[in-house]
C-alpha cells in the first residue's frame with residue numbers, strides 16, 4: 001500500500017476531490033473530520049482547550065463554539081499555535097491508527113486529506129505523492145465566503161495564515177485545477193485515479209521482482225555456505 005497526500009488552500013476544493021476519490025473506493029483519512037472528533041466533550045484536547053481558552057469558546061452543552069474559537073485563532077498567531085499544539089498531536093494519533101487499519105485491510109493506496117500538509121510537514125515523509133487542489137484567489141475567496149458565510153475580512157484572514165497556493169503547487173507531484181466547474185474537476189480526478197492504479201501495478205511488479213531477487217540472493221548464499229564451503 002502507498003499513501004497519497006491531498007492538500008490545497010482553505011476552500012480550494014480538497015473535500016470535493018476526496019468525496020470523488022471515495023466514490024472510486026479510495027480510503028480517505030480526513031484530518032479535518034478527525035480534528036472535529038478529537039475536540040468532542042471530555043476528550044484530552046477538549047479539556048486542554050478549556051484550560052487554555054476558557055469557557056467562552058464552548059456552548060452550554062459543552063460542544064466547541066468553532067466560529068468563536070476560529071475568530072480568536074485566525075486573528076492571533078500565538079493562540080493559533082497553542083491550539084495547534086493541543087490538537088495536532090491528538091489528530092496524528094488517530095491518523096496513524098487509520099493508516100494501520102488501511103494497511104491491514106490490504107487496500108492499494110490510501111489518501112491523507114491534510115489541509116496543513118506542507119505547513120506541519122509531519123506527513124511529508126510518509127506520502128509518496130502529493131496532490132494539490134488549487135484555484136485562483138478570487139474563486140477561493142468567493143467559495144469560502146459563500147460556504148461559511150464569512151465576511152471578506154474573516155475569509156481573507158483564514159486564507160492568509162496558510163502557505164500560498166502557488167507555493168504548494170511548486171511542491172506538488174500532481175495538481176488539480178479547481179477554478180472551473182465540478183465536471184472539469186471530476187475529469188481530472190478520474191484521470192488521477194487511473195494514474196494511481198497504474199502506479200500501484202508498477203509498484204506491485206517492482207515489489208515482486210525485488211522479493212524474488214532477495215530470495216535468489218539468500219538461497220545462493222545459503223547453498224554456497226552449505227555445499228561449497
Ligand SMILES: CC(C)(COP(=O)(O)OP(=O)(O)OC[C@H]1O[C@@H](n2cnc3c(N)ncnc32)[C@H](O)[C@@H]1O)[C@@H](O)C(=O)NCCC(=O)NCCS
Nearest residue numbers: 009010031032035066069070073083084087114115116161
Ligand atoms: C479553529 C477551528 C476551531 C475552526 O473550526 P471551523 O469549523 O471554522 O473550520 P474547520 O475545522 O472546518 O477547518 C476549515 C479549514 O480551515 C483551515 N484550518 C483549520 N485549522 C487551521 C489551522 N490551525 N491553521 C491554518 N488553517 C487551518 C483548513 O483549511 C481547514 O480545512 C478548527 O479549524 C480547528 O480546530 N483547527 C485546529 C485543528 C487544525 O489545525 N485542523 C487542520 C487539520 S490539518
Ligand SMILES: Nc1ncnc2c1ncn2[C@@H]1O[C@H](COP(=O)(O)OP(=O)(O)OP(=O)(O)O)[C@@H](O)[C@H]1O
Nearest residue numbers: 009010011012013014015016143147180181182185
Ligand atoms: N468546482 C467547483 N465549482 C463550484 N463550487 C465548488 C467547486 N469546488 C468546490 N466548490 C465549493 O466550494 C466550497 C469549498 O470546497 P471544499 O469544501 O471542497 O473545499 P476544502 O478545500 O475542502 O475546504 P476546507 O479547507 O475548508 O476543508 C464548497 O462549498 C464546495 O461545494
